[in-house]
């Protein structure tokens with residue numbers, strides 16, 4: 001493939017990036033690890049005995065963070081449409097979270113035991129068609145929220161990546177109805193030019 005100026009710029013930016021270097025030093029699969037680490041430094045929601053589900057987990061750096069902080073005392077279930085190499089203390093399910101059968105599979109693995117934490121970094125492949133991409137992420141956000149409503153313990157926590165754009169405010173409003181405290185957050189590790197934003201919901205108001 002011909003290397004365009006844009007792809008060269010991307011490569012330089014990537015190699016020079018502080019978080020790429022830090023991920024290599026600290027043994028994480030990707031720089032995304034620091035988004036979760038920074039969210040947890042701010043909100044302190046990952047406990048040594050948490051029961052957690054990580055949606056859109058591949059290549060696995062969020063799961064690695066969970067594995068280091070939770071270890072054997074809790075439980076970590078990760079899901080992605082792509083394959084993911086094994087991570088200690090993490091049970092992995094491969095499948096498309098939009099499919100009912102995949103949802104049933106993860107629910108079966110959970111064996112009726114409720115969760116302290118649902119985190120979702122799921123994002124669809126970007127098609128370049130802005131409206132389509134935005135609706136695609138909001139749909140995944142909605143599915144992650146529905147899953148949380150069913151599986152979180154009272155006072156459980158929800159962290160989800162979204163993008164500012166159509167239907168974002170509506171989705172944020174839905175999260176606000178379900179959690180006592182809701183904060184939007186852009187970690188330092190999130191690139192300025194990315195419109196990604198994280199929504200953190202604390203203290204699930206279960207009915």
Ligand SMILES: C[S@@+](CC[C@H](N)C(=O)[O-])C[C@H]1O[C@@H](n2cnc3c(N)ncnc32)[C@H](O)[C@@H]1O
Pocket residue numbers: 029030032033055056057058059060061062063079080081082095096097098121122123124125
């Ligand atoms: C930004 S990456 C996640 C990075 C991950 N948090 C990490 O730290 O390594 C987004 C992931 O969402 C996954 N994904 C997108 N749509 C999905 C779907 N419908 N079901 C399951 N996973 C999906 C992608 O395959 C991709 O691995």
